[in-house]
Amino acid sequence: MQVILAAMGGGAPGTMTAECAGALAAAECVVGARRLLAALPAGCTARRVEAARPQEVLQAVLEARGYASLCVVAYSGDTGFYSGACGLLPLLAENGVAARVLPGISSVQLLAARLGRPWQDWTLVSAHGAACDAAAAVCGGRPVFFLTGGMLGPAALCAQLCEAGLGGLAVTVGENLSYPDERVTQATAAQCAQGAFAPLSVLLAEAAPRAPQRAPGIADSAFARGEVPMTKQEVRAAALGKLAVRPGDVCWDVGAGTGSVSVELALAAHCGRVYAVECEADACALIRRNRERFGAWNMTPVQGRAPEALAGLPAPDVVFIGGTGGGMAGVVDAALARSPSARICISAIALETLSAAAAALTAHGLAAQVTQIAVSRTRPAGGLHLLMANNPVFLVTGNCE
Incomplete structure (x- = not known):
């Protein structure tokens, strides 16, 4: 046969x-x-x-x-x-x-033809009966075509975009393509999130606006900061190197402060997802400002105190701990319980914090590696330049070998 x-x-x-x-x-x-x-x-x-x-x-x-x-x-x-x-x-x-x-x-060819556009540079994603992170998908610098179905129709995907701060993103919905009742709607994500669409629908979302690609270690002056503590440029660059963030990684930034590390993680894991966990309301406002400034739309601010605020988050591939208010051991416990292979980097200034960080990792059988970063920067003094030392920072890592 x-x-x-x-x-x-x-x-x-x-x-x-x-x-x-x-x-x-x-x-x-x-x-x-x-x-x-x-x-x-x-x-x-x-x-x-x-x-x-x-x-x-x-x-x-x-x-x-x-x-x-x-x-x-x-x-x-x-x-x-x-x-x-x-x-x-x-x-x-x-x-x-x-x-x-x-x-x-295919439906992608039909929609492209209706729009009079080539589709060879589109990112193709299936949300048909599968989990889908729409905001992370549109952070790749290309238009994204979503094959929809089940619980994730065009309205649900656009609601995800709105939740990430992308309500103004241009989208196109194609319904019943090739049939007599075919309809093509061009609008914003916010408008389509409120719409009702046929079961046979597809969605095209334009690429999310994003700052030009930067190497790890963005200048401190580039961030909105206020009076909130911020992990400095050189420390961020070293931490990103230790964590070896890959596209698609799920990242936790615990004690996110201004979100400077969260932004760097989001840019490195561009089609992944970053959760910036911070208990202070004013810091969360800064995190949102920096998310918009850098186009880090795959970053989600989470206001709450760790480790309690971590309960509903997806299992992490990467964890950066910049501050926990005394809950460090609980954060490490939560991360490794969800993902035993999670790559963890803890930032410490005080010797007591350094000791607690190493103990939290070794309690799980991990070999805690400690790196000290001592940065000095020049400051003009008359016609001379003097080196002014910053406080040494310790990076304590586990699973990062």
């Missing part, structure tokens, strides 16, 4: 390729979701078997060997774009079934 995995395009007959139509016309069995079986062309006389999950489709294909010489598995859009074909192909191979794959026109 010959097996073909065929993409039917956007759904309307006009978006189906001639190759796909020919395969469906010749098929003796067509397997697919109910919506696709209902949309089969009039010339298709094959037995229709409703199945959607890869294991169910596999079973239907194996059973078709008893009565069909050609079995077509129908998919919407394109077989290479977040398609169930990707899960079925290895199952067929494991069962000794060879399959031919026919591509189709």
Whole structure:
């Protein structure tokens, strides 16, 4: 028996390729979701078997060997774009079934055509039945196309953008693309967060505004500061190096102060998420100002005292502790309980804090590494320049080898 995995395009007959139509016309069995079986062309006389999950489709294909010489598995859009074909192909191979794959026109192509725009530079994200961080996705410097579905429709994704401070971001929603009731809406995230959209919808969000890319160690003067304590430039650069932040990392900045470390973490983990935990209201206001100043939209301020404020946060890959008000051991406990491999860096000035930091890490069997950073900066004095020393800072790290 010959097996073909065929993409039917956007759904309307006009978006189906001639190759796909020919395969469906010749098929003796067509397997697919109910919506696709209902949309089969009039010339298709094959037995229709409703199945959607890869294991169910596999079973239907194996059973078709008893009565069909050609079995077509129908998919919407394109077989290479977040398609169930990707899960079925290895199952067929494991069962000794060879399959031919026919591509189709995907929803991203349809929306790009409606807008008259190329899509080769878009970031493609599936929010169809999967967790999705919309704000982190738009921080990559490119427009982002979201395939939506389930609980995460266009309105829910736009609500995420609004929560991150991106309510003014330009977005486009495409509903029922290729069908007679097709609708394309161009608005802001704030407007679309209040909208109601068809189940068959996609979302295009433009790239979030962002400050020019900077190396770790942004100048202190670049931050909004006020009277709130701030981790200095050289210490931030060293801490980022110790933590080895990667794109996509989940980061905790505990005792975030002005958010200077949070900003650096957010820029380094650009498609990840940073939680800036700070108990003081005036400091949280500064964190929001600095988030906007640097376009660190993947950073979420969390007002509260650690470790209690950490309870609802996702498990971290990276933890920076700049201050805890006496709760350091509890913060380390919480981080390692959620993620035993989390990379931790603790900043300390007082010797007592240094001792407590090392003890908190070694209590979990980690080898605490201590680095002292002593920075001196020049200050003009008449026609001379004098070196003025800052307080030494200790960075205590665990899991950072």
